[in-house]
Amino acid sequence: xxxxxxxxxxLKPGFKGMASDTGSDQTMFKGVHWGKAMMWIFLLSDTxxxxxFLISYMKGRGSxxxxxxxxxxxxxxxxxxxxxxxxxxxxxxxxxxxxSGTMALAVKYGYEKNxxxxxxxxxxxxxxGLTFVGMQVFEWSKLIHEGVRPWGNPFGASQFxxxxxMITGFHGFHVxxxxxxxxxxxxxxxxGHYESKKRGWFTxxxxxxxxxxxxxxxxxFVDLVWVFIFAFFYLW
Amino acid sequence: xxxxxxxxxxxxxxxxxSTQKIGIYLWIWLLLFVLSFFSYMVDWYQFQGxxxxxxxxxxxxxxxxxxxxxxxxxxxxxxxxxxVLLWPMTAIACxxxxxxxxxxxxxxxxxxxxxxxxx
Numbered sequence: 609x610x611x612x613x614x615x616x617x618x619l620k621p622g623f624k625g626m627a628s629d630t631g632s633d634q635t636m637f638k639g640v641h642w643g644k645a646m647m648w649i650f651l652l653s654d655t656x657x658x659x660x661f662l663i664s665y666m667k668g669r670g671s672x673x674x675x676x677x678x679x680x681x682x683x684x685x686x687x688x689x690x691x692x693x694x695x696x697x698x699x700x701x702x703x704x705x706x707x708s709g710t711m712a713l714a715v716k717y718g719y720e721k722n723x724x725x726x727x728x729x730x731x732x733x734x735x736x737g738l739t740f741v742g743m744q745v746f747e748w749s750k751l752i753h754e755g756v757r758p759w760g761n762p763f764g765a766s767q768f769x770x771x772x773x774m775i776t777g778f779h780g781f782h783v784x785x786x787x788x789x790x791x792x793x794x795x796x797x798x799x800g801h802y803e804s805k806k807r808g809w810f811t812x813x814x815x816x817x818x819x820x821x822x823x824x825x826x827x828x829f830v831d832l833v834w835v836f837i838f839a840f841f842y843l844w
Numbered sequence: 845x846x847x848x849x850x851x852x853x854x855x856x857x858x859x860x861x862s863t864q865k866i867g868i869y870l871w872i873w874l875l876l877f878v879l880s881f882f883s884y885m886v887d888w889y890q891f892q893g894x895x896x897x898x899x900x901x902x903x904x905x906x907x908x909x910x911x912x913x914x915x916x917x918x919x920x921x922x923x924x925x926x927x928v929l930l931w932p933m934t935a936i937a938c939x940x941x942x943x944x945x946x947x948x949x950x951x952x953x954x955x956x957x958x959x960x961x962x963x
Contacts, residue, residue, distance in 0.1 A: 619922075622923060623923055625924070626924045626927055629924040637925050638924065640921070640922075648925065652929055652932060656932075656935075659936045660939075663939055663940055664943075666940070666943060666944070666947065667943045667946060667947045667950075670944070670950075671946075671950035673954045693887055694884065698880075701880050701884070702880060705873070705876045705880055708873075708876070708915060709872075711915075712872075712914075712915045716863050719863045821917075824915075828911055828912075832908055832911050832912065835904055839883065839900050839901070839904035
């Protein structure tokens with residue numbers, strides 16, 4: 609994505625390239641837009657936040673002597689009177705992956721300056737994200753209705769509720785922020801802000817389709833975090 | 845000096861438009877669906893014990909790797925960026941290791957004093 613020529617500097621591949629990039633007395637991330645580098649640094653810090661949540665969950669679950677609630681039963685839905693384990697969570701996972709795919713294609717079409725396709729795909733991503741948040745609201749209200757609280761629940765270890773609300777809540781918050789930005793960028797793409805070189809966010813620099821890739825990084829990260837939550841919280 | 849900077853900036857922008865073929869994104873997308881389906885099947889068939897945990901971790905890391913490498917383009921980025929992002933993960937691994945020791949100690953103490961009733 610960032611392979612390009614820089615005048616007077618030989619870009620070497622692999623670890624040699626890393627050494628010469630880092631020790632070049634120039635910008636370290638060659639050919640990487642500053643916004644993209646900053647988004648990556650932010651995502652790195654966000655990774656640590658989510659890691660702390662998941663590690664505290666591991667510690668909480670590992671140190672309780674009461675049985676942990678069986679997530680496969682707690683999160684089951686009744687379809688025609690038959691309980692289907694983790695049904696809603698599975699659908700949520702597929703919705704999020706779908707939206708991740710449309711986002712990846714939006715980035716590709718953005719770089720190809722295909723304004724219409726890029727716009728529609730970002731809109732599809734936003735709708736996917738909105739669906740996900742909607743299902744999460746349903747899941748939360750169902751569990752609250754069944755008596756799950758941060759300080760206790762009828763299914764088992766009382767720490768379950770606090771970890772559930774904290775982890776999925778923080779992830780849902782990320783999705784919600786992402787959805788808002790996806791709608792804003794749908795507007796920006798359809799309005800042709802990147803063709804007319806209108807200025808971007810919090811900057812005087814002219815807008816460019818690289819902003820779609822930066823937005824995409826955030827959205828894929830939200831999907832990435834869900835992969836870990838799905839594995840550790842729901843399946844484990 | 846100013847003039848050459850401007851030229852560099854425009855060539856930079858033009859070259860950034862090079863993209864990957866659409867096929868690779870569709871393949872990764874399909875793979876993610878298949879892997880998610882498999883990890884759901886781990887629960888569906890109620891695998892237990894080491895088999896369950898290793899399958900969950902296997903599908904999880906595979907999915908995470910595919911998303912990071914191809915959807916987030918890390919596969920095509922220069923090592924200077926990739927390494928800055930991936931090495932800090934070792935700190936998380938250390939933290940997991942420390943907290944594993946911690947929860948084992950806590951659960952041991954609880955069992956020892958609350959269940960067994962102390963020495």
